[in-house]
Every structure is written in structure tokens, then in C-alpha cells.
Amino acid sequence: MTDTFDVKYLAINQLAYTFNKYTQLNTSNVVPQGLADVATQSLQLMKQYEAIHPIAETLLQFLSNQRIFTEDYTKEWISTTRSLNEAYLLQLDNDMKQILDQAMEILSPERAVELFAKVRRAIVITLVQSKYEEGLILLTNYLSAVDFSSQPKTREKFVENRYMEFLFYQYVLNKFSMIWFPNDDHEGRKPSSVFNLGRSNKVAITSNSYKPLNQIYVKASTYHQKNESLFSPSDNETRYFWAIKFLHLKLLFKQFKFVEFYEEFSEYCLHQKEPIDILTDDLNILRSNLLVMFGIVSIFLKPFNSLTLLGVGKDDILVDLFSENPDALEYKFYGEVMLPLAKCDFRRVKASLLDPIFVTALLASFEYNFPVSCRSTDGSAGPTFIEYLKLIIDLKNFFVILTSSREISQSKVFQLLGYDETQSPDDIRDLASTLTGVIVALDLAKYGIYYDSEREVFVNKLITDSANEIAALQENIADLQNEVQAETLATKMTDLLVEKYYS
Numbered sequence: 001m002t003d004t005f006d007v008k009y010l011a012i013n014q015l016a017y018t019f020n021k022y023t024q025l026n027t028s029n030v031v032p033q034g035l036a037d038v039a040t041q042s043l044q045l046m047k048q049y050e051a052i053h054p055i056a057e058t059l060l061q062f063l064s065n066q067r068i069f070t071e072d073y074t075k076e077w078i079s080t081t082r083s084l085n086e087a088y089l090l091q092l093d094n095d096m097k098q099i100l101d102q103a104m105e106i107l108s109p110e111r112a113v114e115l116f117a118k119v120r121r122a123i124v125i126t127l128v129q130s131k132y133e134e135g136l137i138l139l140t141n142y143l144s145a146v147d148f149s150s151q152p153k154t155r156e157k158f159v160e161n162r163y164m165e166f167l168f169y170q171y172v173l174n175k176f177s178m179i180w181f182p183n184d185d186h187e188g189r190k191p192s193s194v195f196n197l198g199r200s201n202k203v204a205i206t207s208n209s210y211k212p213l214n215q216i217y218v219k220a221s222t223y224h225q226k227n228e229s230l231f232s233p234s235d236n237e238t239r240y241f242w243a244i245k246f247l248h249l250k251l252l253f254k255q256f257k258f259v260e261f262y263e264e265f266s267e268y269c270l271h272q273k274e275p276i277d278i279l280t281d282d283l284n285i286l287r288s289n290l291l292v293m294f295g296i297v298s299i300f301l302k303p304f305n306s307l308t309l310l311g312v313g314k315d316d317i318l319v320d321l322f323s324e325n326p327d328a329l330e331y332k333f334y335g336e337v338m339l340p341l342a343k344c345d346f347r348r349v350k351a352s353l354l355d356p357i358f359v360t361a362l363l364a365s366f367e368y369n370f371p372v373s374c375r376s377t378d379g380s381a382g383p384t385f386i387e388y389l390k391l392i393i394d395l396k397n398f399f400v401i402l403t404s405s406r407e408i409s410q411s412k413v414f415q416l417l418g419y420d421e422t423q424s425p426d427d428i429r430d431l432a433s434t435l436t437g438v439i440v441a442l443d444l445a446k447y448g449i450y451y452d453s454e455r456e457v458f459v460n461k462l463i464t465d466s467a468n469e470i471a472a473l474q475e476n477i478a479d480l481q482n483e484v485q486a487e488t489l490a491t492k493m494t495d496l497l498v499e500k501y502y503s
Contacts, residue, residue: 005236005282007243009049010172012128013181014368015042016055019062021364032360036066043073051128052082085125089134092122096141106147109160115142116162123169132177139170151226158230158237163223168240171216171247178209179254180368205372213251220244233274242278246286253293256371262297265290269317276317289369291321291330295338300392307342309334329365332358346397346418353390362386391434398435402449402460410456 015038022032039059046052056078063069099107099115107115119142126135148166152158177183182205224231224241231238245268252261268275279287298307309318322334336352352358363386370385394417401408401416410432414423419431435458436451444450448461 003236005239007283008285009045009051009124009128011285012042012045012049012051012053013130013176015045016053017181017368018364019055019059021367022360025360025363031066032364033357036063036068039063040068040070046081046128047072047077049124049128050081051085051125052078053128054130085129089122089125092118092138096138096145099145100141107145112146113160115145116166120165120169123173127173127176130176130181130183132173132183135173136170136177139166139173142166150223152230155230158227159235162237164220164237164240164244167216167220167223168243171213171220171244174212174216175247175251178212179205179251210251210255213248217244217248233277238274239278239282242275243283243286245275246279246283246290249290250286250293250369253297253369254371258297258300261293262301265294265297270312280321287321288328288330289366291318292333292366293369294318295322295330295333296389299338299341299389304341304344304396307338309338329361332361341393346393346416347420348418349393350390350418353386359386394431394434395438398438402444402458405458405460407457407459410451410458413458 019035019038019042022035022038026032039062042053043056043059043063046056057075060073060075060078063073095115095118119138122138123135126132126138143166148163149157149161150163152161220241231241249261249264249268252258252264269279279290295307298309306312309322310316312318322330322338325331336355336358337349340346340348340352367385397417398413401413413435414428414431417431419428439445439449439451439458449459451458
């Protein structure tokens with residue numbers, strides 16, 4: 001690898017996840033559309049970066065089964081490249097031990113640059129191979145051998161320092177290993193034919209999982225603050241700084257910190273030029289998922305009529321980004337969910353979020369980003385984030401209906417929410433339980449809002465001037481962040497609201 005900024009190798013592990021997820025979710029004999037492209041793109045990147053992911057043989061076998069053959073990707077190529085990777089890591093490990101054993105003082109700048117080039121190559125190998133711990137050990141050893149300056153005195157010394165790039169590698173290795181694509185103790189060594197196929201990851205993500213990432217983020221922010229005058233839009237250190245910032249945005253989404261995500265995304269992408277330019281160019285690999293995250297967060301936090309994104313940002317830049325690539329996930333999410341919500345076409349939204357092709361594509365490309373609090377820690381099935389998203393959409397719409405009606409039948413509410421007569425009785429009962437549970441949990445009866453079970457109507461007799469308070473409840477319902485684990489939907493909502501308002 002050269003000094004040219006290049007982080008496209010990050011896509012290899014993400015594509016491997018997407019392939020595995022499609023395989024896991026596919027219950028028919030029909031191969032999902034685009035899966036061959038995912039496999040081919042992953043192998044192409046492995047070839048480009050000369051690093052082999054454990055899934056490589058599985059991808060090769062899949063393409064062979066689909067009668068897709070290429071001379072570029074063979075079992076011999078995989079075996080040879082993997083052996084070269086192992087030999088490279090072994091040699092670098094020996095070199096590093098020698099340096100640490102023999103060095104009486106910190107390496108000279110020239111030798112440090114030479115060693116860092118080797119470490120950079122090794123980080124790509126260990127990341128792609130999912131041997132994250134080996135990569136982190138290499139970085140720790142390198143840190144012991146060199147002297148990073150917290151405040152370089154000159155521009156030349158700043159460029160040589162490469163501290164932000166070092167922090168980027170630390171951040172990515174920790175994020176892959178602890179949050180996005182964690183391995184169990186031996187998974188990275190398993191034969192590729194059984195690599196994480198058909199099962200959920202059993203590694204628990206806890207609050208402690210985020211601590212190393214937060215510490216690295218603080219170091220990056222502090223270094224940037226101390227040396228801001230030395231950073232330039234054209235240098236790699238600036239690009240690595242924004243790479244960490246954008247990866248940290250994704251971490252906020254993962255932790256269900258939607259308000260913080262929205263505020264920081266808006267600050268970076270709507271009010272500054274440099275970060276959006278870098279995101280759409282050098283960090284384009286991070287763009288698609290960030291846009292989907294922004295779309296989801298906007299559904300939770302903003303009025304539905306603002307989801308067209310018209311007027312959001314200078315020159316409607318977000319509309320352009322969402323609409324640029326018809327094959328991209330953000331384009332489909334914008335067209336299938338956000339725009340129909342903005343137009344109050346709730347029936348279409350329901351259809352999209354129940355469409356197995358759309359939902360599978362969303363899960364395969366994006367599920368590893370979903371907030372942990374909507375997933376069980378042991379990897380078993382539980383309330384999914386998509387179900388939670390649908391619930392939030394229903395609740396926000398329900399509050400609009402409540403505050404604009406004096407009296408409305410239960411059946412009419414269901415119709416306005418986008419449900420129809422073909423809905424199963426169980427679904428209708430669950431929804432009714434949810435809506436009445438929310439009214440009870442928020443104690444809306446004291447405002448004159450209640451459910452008349454005898455007539456099966458929702459009644460709104462606002463007492464005094466409580467409209468503003470009810471509207472505030474409608475806004476805040478989208479920001480609930482507690483785990484959804486209770487037995488019934490009504491109890492779940494009660495737990496959420498208690499956490500929101502009384503903890």
C-alpha cells in the first residue's frame with residue numbers, strides 16, 4: 001500500500017456480512033437478486049488488497065454453483081495469498097520483537113516511517129482476516145517503538161507523525177471486533193465453509209464494548225483541537241480524522257443516541273463544506289449507511305411532513321445524496337419509506353416494511369448497525385428494530401389523529417394508520433392493546449383523552465389548555481431509548497415511558 005488515502009478494504013468484511021445474512025435469511029431455492037454481485041465484489045477487493053477473508057472459499061463455491069467462473073479467483077489463489085499473508089505477519093512480528101528487544105532509544109523518524117508502512121499493510125491483512133487482536137497487538141508494539149508527538153512543531157513533523165492514521169486503525173479494529181463483526185474465540189480460525197453462516201452472532205455487546213472506542217475518539221478530537229492549524233483539507237490526517245468522526249456517528253446510532261446523531265450529522269453535513277466533500281469522495285464507502293441512519297433518525301425525531309428533506313441543508317444537498325444512485329439502499333429507503341410517510345401514504349409504508357425483498361435487503365446490508373437495545377444479548381430472536389420502527393410510526397401518527405379528532409372509532413384509526421381488513425385478528429388486537437396502553441401509560445385521561453371500550457371509540461375532550469402538552473408528548477414519543485423486552489406491547493410502552501419520564 002502507498003501513502004494514497006484508501007480505506008475501501010473496509011468493505012470486504014461488510015460484504016462478507018451481507019452475503020452471510022442473505023444466505024441466512026433465504027428460505028427458498030431462489031438465489032437472492034444481486035447476491036452474485038456481492039460475492040464477486042468481495043473477491044475483487046480481496047484480490048486488490050491481497051488479503052483473504054475467511055469466507056473466500058464459500059464465495060468461490062457459491063459462484064461455481066451459479067455457473068460463474070473466472071480465472072482471477074481460484075482455490076490456488078486463495079491458498080497462495082493466505083500463505084503470503086501469514087508469512088508477512090510472521091516476519092513483521094519477528095522484526096517488531098527485534099526492534100523492541102534491541103532498541104535502546106526511540107526509532108528515528110526515517111525508520112519509524114518505514115516500519116509504519118509495514119504495519120499499515122499488516123493492519124489491512126488482520127482486519128480482512130478478522131484477526132483483530134493480532135492487529136491491535138501490532139499497533140501496541142508499534143506505539144512502544146516510536147514517539148508520537150502530541151503537538152508537532154512544524155507542518156513537516158505533523159505529516160510524519162501520522163498519529164490520526166494510527167488512531168483510525170485502532171478505532172476500526174476495535175469497532176469491528178467489539179461492535180460490528182465480533183468473533184468468538186475461535187471463529188476467525190474456522191474453515192470458511194462454516195464461517196458464521198446461518199446463525200446469529202453469540203458475542204454480547206455491552207456498555208463496556210464502547211469504552212475503548214470512546215477513548216480513541218477523545219484522543220482524536222483532542223489531537224485535532226491542539227493542532228487544528230496544521231490540518232489541511234488536502235492531507236490524509238484530515239481524512240482519517242473525519243473517518244473517525246463519521247464512524248463515531250455510526251456508533252451513536254448503534255447506541256440509540258438518536259438526538260446526538262441528528263445534531264452531529266447536521267453539524268457536519270449540513271453546515272460545513274469540508275466533511276461532506278470528504279464523505280462523498282474519499283469516504284464514499286461510509287456514505288450509504290450514514291444516509292439510511294439519518295433517514296431512520298429523522299422518522300423518530302422529526303414531523304413526517306419534513307421527510308421529503310426539501311429545504312434541509314444548502315441547495316437540498318440531502319435530496320441529491322439520497323437520489324443519486326437508484327441501486328443504493330438509501331435511494332430505496334427514501335422512496336419506499338420516507339417519501340410515502342411525508343405524503344401520509346401509510347398503507348404504502350406498511351407494504352414496504354412488510355415486503356420480504358425490501359426488508360431482506362435492509363437487514364443484509366444494514367442490520368449490524370441496528371441499536372443493540374432492540375436485540376437480545378445472546379443473539380436469539382427478539383423484537384426486531386424494524387418492528388420497533390413500525391411501532392414508532394404508528395404511535396406518532398396515532399398522536400396526530402388523537403389531537404385532531406374529538407371522537408374517532410377504533411376501526412377508523414386502524415384505517416388511517418394504514419391497516420386494512422386483511423390484517424390478522426392477532427395483529428389488530430396487538431395494535432389495539434398498544435394504543436390503549438399508551439393512553440394509560442401517559443395518563444392521558446386527565447387531559448380528557450381516553451378509550452371508550454363499549455363503543456370502541458377514542459375520545460378527545462381536552463381539558464383546559466393542554467394541547468401544547470399533548471403535542472410535546474407526541475414529539476417525545478420518538479425519543480424513547482429503553483430496551484423493548486416486556487411481555488405485552490402495552491407493558492413495553494409503559495416501561496419505555498417510565499424510563500423516559502420518571503428515571
